Amino acid sequence: MKTLHIVNKSPDQARFGRCLAALEASDQLLLTENAVIALADAGIVLPSENYALAADLEARGLAGRPTTTVIDYPGMVRLTADADRIICW
Template structure:
């Protein structure tokens, strides 16, 4: 995996102000990890950040969204930890 400048970990629903703020600061070389209610953005196709997008699979499953999701790579908890080790900086939204 290529190094990540900033890993943005977003847990807010798509309509939340912090979600909108997160999307507005993404830059080339960053990555976005969707957790908790942020995974709902994949169901309404509101994600097009121009950076790699990852989604926490257990959170998708908890919301009944484990199938038919496009636009994100699914990761488990170990994969989430692995992403953090490739990031120079983390921002939790």
């Protein structure tokens, strides 16, 4: 079953690492709040289907990565509504 993981923790928080470790290859990852900082660290490998909240990127002056889909709050609603299962880290 495909799972949507929503993480709001900064990459230096232990729970961010635990979230990445728990991901299956087919899972989706949504970065919110301080988790978007991960996009500025090329050393952090994200799953192929990864998303980031536009407002949180903008608030931190970050542009994201070409491989990341940047979404707004309505996009987050659609992602969560379509998910079979959601884990909020």
